[in-house]
Structure formats: structure tokens, C-alpha cells
Amino acid sequence: MxxxxxxxxxxxxxxxxxxxxxxxxxxxxxRIQQYLIKQPDMDVTLVRNGxxxxxxxxxxxxxxxxxxxxxxxxxxxxxxxxxxxxxxxSGLNNHRLCLGLTDNLPWMKKQQRLTFARxxxxxxxxxxxxxxxxxxxxxxxxxxxxxxxxxLQVKESGLRGRGGAAFPTGIKWQTVLDTPSEQKYIVCNxxxxxxxxxxxxxxxxxxxxxxxxxxxxxGLAVGATQGYIYLRSEYPQAHKILNMAINxxxxxxxxxxxxxxxxxxxALEVRLGAGAYICGEETSLLxxxxxxxxxxxxxxxxxxxxxxxxxxxxxxxxxxxxxxxxILSRGGEFYRDFGIGRSRGTIPxxxxxxxxxxxLLELAxxxxxxxxxxxxxxxxxxNRPMRSVQVGGPLGAYLAPEHWSTPxxxxxxAKINAVLGxxxxxxxxxxxxxAVQARFAMEFCVVESCGKCTPCRIGAVRGVEVIxxxxxxxxxQGQRQQSLSLLNELCDTMELASLCAMGGMTPIPxxxxxxxxxxxxxxxxxxxxxxxxxxxxxxx
Amino acid sequence: MSAISTAxxxxxxxxxxxxxTLPGALLPILHxxxxxxxxxxxxxxxxxxSTLNQSSAEIHGVISFYHHFLTHKxxxxxxxxxxxxSCQALGxxxxxxxxxxxxxxDYHQTTKDGKYTLEPVYCxxxxxxxxxxxxxxxxxxxxxxxxxxELLEALVTYxxxxx
Numbered sequence: 001m002x003x004x005x006x007x008x009x010x011x012x013x014x015x016x017x018x019x020x021x022x023x024x025x026x027x028x029x030x031r032i033q034q035y036l037i038k039q040p041d042m043d044v045t046l047v048r049n050g051x052x053x054x055x056x057x058x059x060x061x062x063x064x065x066x067x068x069x070x071x072x073x074x075x076x077x078x079x080x081x082x083x084x085x086x087x088x089x090s091g092l093n094n095h096r097l098c099l100g101l102t103d104n105l106p107w108m109k110k111q112q113r114l115t116f117a118r119x120x121x122x123x124x125x126x127x128x129x130x131x132x133x134x135x136x137x138x139x140x141x142x143x144x145x146x147x148x149x150x151x152l153q154v155k156e157s158g159l160r161g162r163g164g165a166a167f168p169t170g171i172k173w174q175t176v177l178d179t180p181s182e183q184k185y186i187v188c189n190x191x192x193x194x195x196x197x198x199x200x201x202x203x204x205x206x207x208x209x210x211x212x213x214x215x216x217x218x219g220l221a222v223g224a225t226q227g228y229i230y231l232r233s234e235y236p237q238a239h240k241i242l243n244m245a246i247n248x249x250x251x252x253x254x255x256x257x258x259x260x261x262x263x264x265x266x267a268l269e270v271r272l273g274a275g276a277y278i279c280g281e282e283t284s285l286l287x288x289x290x291x292x293x294x295x296x297x298x299x300x301x302x303x304x305x306x307x308x309x310x311x312x313x314x315x316x317x318x319x320x321x322x323x324x325x326x327i328l329s330r331g332g333e334f335y336r337d338f339g340i341g342r343s344r345g346t347i348p349x350x351x352x353x354x355x356x357x358x359x360l361l362e363l364a365x366x367x368x369x370x371x372x373x374x375x376x377x378x379x380x381x382x383n384r385p386m387r388s389v390q391v392g393g394p395l396g397a398y399l400a401p402e403h404w405s406t407p408x409x410x411x412x413x414a415k416i417n418a419v420l421g422x423x424x425x426x427x428x429x430x431x432x433x434x435a436v437q438a439r440f441a442m443e444f445c446v447v448e449s450c451g452k453c454t455p456c457r458i459g460a461v462r463g464v465e466v467i468x469x470x471x472x473x474x475x476x477q478g479q480r481q482q483s484l485s486l487l488n489e490l491c492d493t494m495e496l497a498s499l500c501a502m503g504g505m506t507p508i509p510x511x512x513x514x515x516x517x518x519x520x521x522x523x524x525x526x527x528x529x530x531x532x533x534x535x536x537x538x539x540x
Numbered sequence: 541m542s543a544i545s546t547a548x549x550x551x552x553x554x555x556x557x558x559x560x561t562l563p564g565a566l567l568p569i570l571h572x573x574x575x576x577x578x579x580x581x582x583x584x585x586x587x588x589x590s591t592l593n594q595s596s597a598e599i600h601g602v603i604s605f606y607h608h609f610l611t612h613k614x615x616x617x618x619x620x621x622x623x624x625x626s627c628q629a630l631g632x633x634x635x636x637x638x639x640x641x642x643x644x645x646d647y648h649q650t651t652k653d654g655k656y657t658l659e660p661v662y663c664x665x666x667x668x669x670x671x672x673x674x675x676x677x678x679x680x681x682x683x684x685x686x687x688x689x690e691l692l693e694a695l696v697t698y699x700x701x702x703x
Contacts, residue, residue, distance in 0.1 A: 018664075018665065018666060018679050019666050019668050019669050019681060021678075021679070022666050022669050022672065022678075022679050022680050022681035022682075023669060023681060023682070055668035055669060056668070192665060193662065193663055194663070195624030195625040195626045195627070195662065195663045195667060196624075196625060196626045196667045197663075197665070197667065198665040198666070198667055198668065200665075201665040232665075233571075233608050234661060234663065234664050234665060234674070235665060236677045236679075237679075271564070271567065271568065272567065272568075272571055273567075273606075273608075274567060274570070274571070274606035274607070274608035274609055275606055275607035275608035275661070276605065276606050276607060276608075277662060288567065289564050289567075290563075290564045291564040291565055291566030291567055291592075291602070292566070292602060293601055293602050293605040294605060294606070295605075309563065309564075350667065350668070351668070352626040352629075352667035352668055352670065353625065353626040353629035353630065353667070353670060354629040354630055358667070358668035358669070358670075359668050360668075381630065382630075390625055394624065394625060394662075424626075424667070426625045426626045426629055426667070427629060428629045429629075432629070437625070437628075440625070440628070444624075444662065447662075448662070450605075
């Protein structure tokens with residue numbers, strides 16, 4: 001897009017994000033184009049942006065006005081002409097779909113958008129637009145600093161791996177920096193397999209350049225000249241956008257043999273996964289990148305010392321890497337000032353499943369789920385009582401209402417045997433059968449286990465069997481008690497003896513379902529955990 | 541299983557030539573073959589093996605590890621239904637049954653007319669619009685059996701371009 005032209009013309013925005021497309025944004029964009037062709041005297045540019053994260057309002061159409069952007073949604077193609085006739089560029093009006101200024105919507109006001117600052121604002125493939133919104137400022141700063149100074153900034157920010165494991169990013173980088181080697185690698189883990197999560201996708205589709213910038217900075221920090229984005233094959237739209245963004249960044253001199261004239265080198269390539277959940281585990285991902293079966297490696301050696309092709313490798317999640325540019329442009333201290341305890345900065349929380357207003361919110365650590373589920377999320381989409389939420393993907397705990405006031409913080413969640421993971425929250429209403437969900441957790445592990453270690457490969461199969469025995473309507477209390485202790489023992493084995501988080505964490509959803517919803521398994525509350533004081537909701 | 545054509549062999553040789561020097565070339569090779577032919581025919585395994593100087597067993601091991609790679613020719617349209625938790629919370633289990641019944645096939649099967657192949661998938665990242673399905677390169681949300689019928693109708697009537 002021609003940037004000088006864009007600043008003069010009126011701009012209208014329609015998202016090209018996968019979720020927006022799945023709700024029909026393409027047809028709306030086409031209708032706007034058709035409308036504009038018939039109005040040659042209107043000087044309007046249609047911009048395809050990322051989503052603002054208010055997915056229930058998609059297809060969302062925004063008009064740039066003197067007061068700011070004004071949002072309309074959800075818009076159908078047949079609404080387009082009607083909206084344009086209300087002079088949408090001159091300010092607020094009382095069209096039935098007019099939502100007001102985007103920035104004033106409660107969903108937007110609640111957030112602290114640092115990593116997602118540009119997502120939904122800019123044209124994701126327009127480098128000039130990216131630069132106008134502070135893009136590449138972090139890279140410029142990094143180019144003038146020593147590798148150690150960059151690593152120190154990241155350490156100071158308190159950033160921890162947003163993929164789920166929450167390992168301090170700066171420490172990982174330090175290890176790679178300190179390991180001498182001719183060739184080092186930056187690998188971006190974009191194998192976002194957890195159900196209920198879409199933050200990586202939304203970022204890659206809405207602001208791919210911030211990820212590229214984060215990887216460039218990581219390369220400068222540790223002395224790596226080659227980067228790979230390992231993207232899951234389930235994300236065709238993100239694949240297309242990333243490749244276009246990489247081409248444009250290359251053409252503009254941000255990637256290649258001479259980054260911004262500095263003489264430094266960094267090349268970047270997208271590699272597609274092939275539908276294996278386990279490849280989100282970093283060592284399995286590296287095996288897959290090397291062209292092998294995605295079988296988990298034993299650690300040590302750490303990937304930071306012997307990673308891709310045996311070389312020192314930074315493996316970071318999309319959100320971790322995309323948070324680096326703002327740390328380098330505003331300083332580690334700026335980022336660290338958000339959050340609580342040892343959870344510094346922000347985390348994108350994704351509301352999914354049975355919820356009226358699903359979407360993504362980037363928040364400083366410290367709020368509670370309560371504040372998200374009802375006020376912003378609007379309760380269950382089915383208008384039924386909310387019974388359980390699973391936080392942190394398929395290996396995360398099912399939480400009962402008594403825990404929804406827990407602050408969003410890695411350590412606070414660990415205290416209740418739960419995980420924040422990648423920030424996904426999947427909501428269930430009171431029709432959910434938690435025994436079915438527990439069985440599914442084991443079943444998922446059967447399908448997705450890489451097969452290397454026995455507790456995971458065999459344990460998951462036995463897990464499904466023993467849950468079936470436990471919930472068999474013909475079983476008496478004695479048989480159930482026996483199945484229950486067997487299941488607990490099996491969970492212990494998987495937790496303690498599995499090689500990676502797949503087998504090691506599968507017991508988390510199983511145990512939380514058992515603990516908070518014993519009646520679903522045909523068990524009395526006391527039978528499960530004598531310490532539990534929870535009163536089971538029997539209204540289902 | 542029908543043998544692959546001479547034209548296919550020519551295509552595959554070109555793809556092998558194009559990708560063989562990439563570090564970790566196997567997945568890009570398999571993707572490129574599946575993108576062209578719709579699947580990875582067993583006949584190509586020895587071809588890949590000799591190009592990469594690996595054994596056929598190693599190549600077969602990789603193909604069989606990943607759910608994405610198909611070893612049988614699929615129908616004209618590959619339909620994937622998301623089975624993960626977010627979609628379950630909004631009724632994907634029922635949708636799954638309805639779709640299987642509508643197409644009269646189970647997972648990993650193709651309809652007799654060769655039009656549709658059904659695959660399960662664990663998460664399409666469209667969790668804010670559950671339940672989700674994927675047809676070709678397009679992802680659809682808030683799916684129910686009526687919408688699914690409309691989609692099929694559109695596929696048949698307009699020969700919708702799916703890439």
C-alpha cells in the first residue's frame with residue numbers, strides 16, 4: 001500500500017484473521033470493495049488488518065475518524081451499503097451496529113496491550129505502517145548494543161516462556177550466548193496445539209513483523225544467523241501471511257546478509273509441522289525440524305547447548321519472542337513493572353469454549369478468572385450455569401468455581417495444582433460430564449504420545465481402561481475403590497516417570513476432574529480426597 | 541492401490557531435486573508431494589530414501605508418525621473435524637456423529653463418489669468460534685449440521701475454489 005496515499009484517504013478496516021474469516025469477513029470485505037467501485041468520488045482505502053480479539057463481534061468493520069476508530073459489528077454483507085450511507089467517517093452515529101469508539105469498548109479498556117499493541121491496528125504486511133507504530137525500534141536499539149547488554153535487558157524484564165513452561169527467557173539466551181559455536185539457531189515454536197489457545201495465530205496473522213523483529217533481536221543477542229519458525233500445518237492463513245511478511249522484510253533489508261546496513265546476518269524460514277501435538281515439546285520439535293519422527297529427546301543436553309543439528313539453539317514460543325521488541329524499545333524495567341510476584345509483564349488470555357464473548361485479552365498478571373468470565377466473557381453461550389473451566393490446554397487442570405478467584409500468576413496456579421500454560425481458558429456449562437473429560441485427557445495422550453517412554457505410551461492406554469472401569473455403572477463401591485487407587489497410582493507413575501510434559505501432565509486434568517467433580521465418576525466426595533471440602537454441585 | 545503415473549514420477553523427481561539440499565529436508569519434501577498429489581504414495585518412499593541417502597524404513601517411519609500425511613489418495617475435499625476440548629464444550633461430539641452419518645463414512649475414509657475424505661483434528665486454533673471444521677485450506681466456525689449441509693451444497697453447486 002502507498003503510505004502517503006493511505007494517510008490522506010479515509011480508511012476502513014476488515015480483518016483477515018482466521019477466526020474473522022471463518023465468520024464471514026471475506027464476504028464483507030468483498031461487498032465493501034464492490035460498494036466503493038460504484039462510488040468513485042469517495043476516497044476510501046480498505047485495509048485488511050488483524051483482529052482486535054473481540055471475536056464475537058467479527059466480522060468487525062472499523063472506520064477511521066477524527067475522534068478515533070469507530071467499530072461496527074458483527075457486520076453482514078447486506079449491512080455494508082446501509083452503514084456507508086450513515087457517513088461513518090464523520091463520527092459516531094446511531095446505526096444499530098455502531099459500537100462506538102473501539103478504544104472505549106470495555107474489552108479494549110481492560111487490557112494492557114504490549115505484545116499485541118499493533119494487532120488489529122495496522123496492515124500486517126505493510127512495513128511502513130509497522131514502523132509508524134514504533135516497529136523496529138527495539139531492533140535499532142539492539143543493533144547498537146553488545147550481545148550481553150541485550151540479554152541483560154531480557155533478563156531484567158522478567159520475561160518467562162509464554163509457551164507454557166514459564167522458563168526465564170533471559171537465562172535461556174545467556175546459556176546460548178555463553179556456548180561457543182560457529183553456527184547457532186533461533187527456533188520459534190509456533191506449534192500452538194493446545195485447545196482453547198490461538199494467541200500465536202492471532203499475533204502471526206495480525207502482526208507478523210513483530211515476531212520477525214523478536215527473532216532478529218534474539219539472533220543478535222546470542223550470535224545466531226539462522227532462524228526457523230516451526231508452524232503447525234493447521235494454520236494455513238498464518239503460513240501465507242508469515243511467508244509474505246518474510247519476503248517483504250527481506251526486500252526492505254531487515255533480513256539477509258546485511259541487516260539495516262549493520263553487516264550482521266540473519267535468515268529466516270517457515271517450516272510446517274504435520275499434525276503432531278507432541279512437536280510443541282521443544283526437543284521433539286527439533287527432531288521434526290531435522291526431518292525425523294517427532295520423538296522427544298532426553299535432557300540433558302539442553303537445546304541451548306546441543307539443539308538443532310547439535311548446535312546451540314534458542315527455542316522460544318511466538319509470544320515470548322514477540323514480547324522482546326517492546327522490551328528492547330522501552331527497556332526491561334518498563335516491562336517488569338507490569339505483573340505481580342515472579343510473573344512479570346503481560347499474558348494473552350484466550351476465552352474459548354462455551355462463552356458468550358470469546359476472544360483474546362492481553363493483561364498484566366494479577367487479575368482473576370472471575371473478572372474475565374462473567375463481566376467480559378458474558379457467561380456461557382448456552383445461557384446455562386458455568387460449571388468448569390480448563391486452563392492451560394489439554395494438560396491443564398479443570399477448575400471449579402471456588403478457584404476462579406485465583407490470581408493469574410504462575411506460582412498461584414501451581415499452588416492449586418494447576419497451570420497457566422499458554423493462557424487458554426475453555427469454559428464448560430453444567431451439561432458437561434467431567435468423567436468424559438478425564439477419559440478424553442487420557443485418550444488424547446494415547447493418540448498424541450510420541451511413544452518413547454513407557455509411562456506415557458502405555459500409561460495413557462491403561463488410563464482410559466481404568467477410567468472406563470471406574471465409571472462402569474455395574475461396578476460396586478468396592479470395585480470402584482479399587483479402580484480409583486489404581487488410577488491414582490497410574491497418575492503417580494505418569495507424573496514422576498515420564499520423559500516430558502505430555503505424559504507428566506496428562507494426570508493434571510484427570511486428577512482435578514476427580515477431585516472437584518467426584519459425583520461424575522459415581523464417587524462420593526470423601527472417597528477421593530479426605531482433605532477436599534468442596535461441596536459437589538449435583539444440579540446437573 | 542493404483543500405481544502412480546509417469547507424470548507423477550516426473551513431478552516427484554522435480555520436487556526432490558528442489559528440496560534435497562535443505563537442512564532437514566524430509567518434512568518439506570513430504571509436504572510438497574502431498575500438496576501436489578493430495579497424498580504421499582507408498583511408491584515414493586524408496587525414491588525419497590535414495591535421494592536423502594536414508595533407508596526406506598526411516599522414511600516410512602517419519603510418514604507414519606505424522607497425522608497430516610496421508611498414504612491413500614483422498615477425496616476431492618478433505619474435511620477435518622476438530623475434536624478438542626473447546627469444540628467439545630459446544631457440541632462437537634454431536635456434530636461429529638451427524639457429519640459421519642451425513643457422509644456415511646468414518647474417519648480416514650472416503651465417500652464412494654470420491655468427493656469427501658473425513659479426518660479428525662485436534663484444534664484448528666479457531667476456539668473462539670467453536671465448533672470448527674476445515675475443508676481444504678479454509679476454516680469454518682460455529683458449525684452445525686445445517687451449516688455443514690449448506691457448505692456441501694455450495695461445494696457441489698459452485699465448485700468452490702478451496703485454496
